[in-house]
Amino acid sequence: MLKGLILKISDLQRLIKKYNDGTASPDERRFVETWYEDLHVDTGKAEGELPSDLENSIFSAVEAEIGDSEQTRNPSLRMARTLFRIAAAVTVVISISIYLLFFRLAPVSNHTVPKVVSVTQNDVEAGGDRATLTLGSGARIILNELQQDSLNYGASVIRKNEEGSIRFESTGRLLPAAELLAWNTLSTPTGGQYKIVLPDGTKVWLNAESHLRFPTVFAGNERHVELVGEAYFEVSQDKSKPFRVIADKAKIEVLGTHFNVMAYKDEKSMVATLLEGSIKISSKHGEKILSPGQQALVNQTLSVKEVDTDLAVAWKNGFTLFENEDLRTIMRRIERWYDVKVIFQDHLTERRFTGGIDRKAKLSSLLKILELSDIQFELNDRILTVKK
Template sequence: MNEQDYIHIYTQLILKSLKGTLEEVERDRLEDWLSQSQENRDFYERISQEHLLEEEMAFFSSIDSKGAFGKLKQHLPSSGKRENQEKKWWIRYAAAAAMLAVVIMGWGIYGGWLSIAPPTDQGTLATVDVEPGTDKAILILPDGEEILLEGAAEGTLKEDNGITVDKRLDQVIFNVRKDYTTPESKVNKIFVPKGGKYQVVLADGTKVWLNSASSLAFPSNFTGSSRTVTLKGEGYFEVAHDPEVPFIVQANDTEVKVLGTHFNINTYENEPLTKTTLLEGSVEVSHKDKSKVISPGEQALSNGQLSVSKIDTRQVVAWKDGLFMFKRTKLEDILRQLERWYAIKVSFDGDIPEKHFSGTISMDTNLSKVLGMLEMSGAIDFELKNGTVYVKNTTH
């Protein structure tokens, strides 16, 4: 067993013990580890007494464990007389402790139990913070009228010739009167800025969740032999089933054709690929002169070529449920997500650190706390100034 496997196994056992979810075999294994030395038991008891569990959030870094541990150690209280004695076993068990410590620190910061602010030393986070995004969007009607949905009262926003536009919570809903027969297709557009999310229910009953910095162009009423919309940015679709009239999403130079299904499309301009991920049903993805039918749990990647691979769909659509979910995700990919959700800019000082992170965190978390947890990798410092996050690679 290598060091990383060791860290992962005992981290999970300790966490499950703190949450009271250990099975009998796991409990025996943990007890065996605790009985191996007094140092192991001291560490477990010290962590247990901190009361830092928060089930709504778990964030851990599996990279540069010793560096992460070093940063956390600065914040943990010493025990006075035992300081020198403890120093030896803290160093000895740094690798195992670090991964667990990052989780515990993450929970503590998120839950508000720790009176620890992100570091404000030179090159790290400033005291200025950025709050998370909210439900907001701008609806542009066919006649050019713009409605700021965030500030609009709930109820009917517009009624015109058999088509009603309503707002309910964080949804804008298009309804068509049953006797509506006008064949003219009028195009609406909903734009979600950085720092926002919104949901729109189309005239056929299709539901669309739009992520930050995204837009959707769609008709007030679908007519003809297809239901066609145009997406920029990222959207999650739950398409109303209609075998006679296929639903088509145009996203840059990729086209997704469905009858009724659940899928996600990520087509941001600053992302290297257009990603179509299927959760339910089947879709046909076309890109240039190629096309492929994908099944649930698969993702089509299009950028000159068209390829299909298996994917963890939970990670892809976590944003819809208000979560950042990372699974060995590159730092640069994470920062692009933060740019959109917190409406900030990111600037790199030197090379982008080659780091990967795994974990889940609520999108309702303030930016400084997210960056503070990323800093626990021991290889990155952030400075937040005037809406820009400056990233410094500390490995050089």
């Protein structure tokens, strides 16, 4: 069973897909089946099955409240989400095994279903597509309340394409110098996210509690934007105009690539993760060039490591995913997405958690995963108390 602990999420997805579609090798099939049987032996259940109440709690924590995502019109995305949920369910079960082995919880046969009554009675919906666009003129547009499909703004047309998405399009009209210098800001609140297509065609997905500052027109010989919070970029290639992201402790320079930047003020590090292409990270600690699959961390130093990029962009793909993360880090993510205030009532050790759930799931569904390690939660007036 412990072999499963070294698998990355992407490896789990591929392995489960191969097992389900019949293309897995004998060794791969044996691994899946052996791991499953070993997990049941570890629980001490004589019949080789998890108690139904615990099993239901585990998988409802992963699958609850995700019916809406099945209605997506994109078949490949629907399949990807289905496979991801299977992998996420496996990681939740793996995490329970870790606790059984290393945190010495009570035997599963005596385990009661986690009590989340105080949370479910006052449950909190997940965040959604909400943002405010502040134009260079000072005008503020609440995008999720905007009724028009398009707005004229200087030499641009702002189009609201789909739910949670706007696009800046140039009309080709000449602008006076003052308008060329105008900057706009797209801001997402706590519990909000939004997608924007910039004037050059670059696509940016903005996570909760984030601000993206950008010009109406990319004039001159470079394109640059400023970020506070988290965003995923798909940069439109233009070798004559490098694209730069200014984010807290560092500057990121690209020509055309896909990458994620996490630069929240309350996090210890600014983190840049590269999926495609190449980016250069510059800070007062020096410079690093990243290759796909690498992640740069900027704090008191500048370091680079190999990572599973699926983890960095799970939020953008519609999932809440944590792998070997400490509780305080997870709680900060919960605060941003569910618009709650977290208070720690008791001193909690730095336990680490692995699990996943659809990003649209209610708060109680996510907390069920965490409560399996004997942590309790209480929610009152959007204040979430964490206690033993």
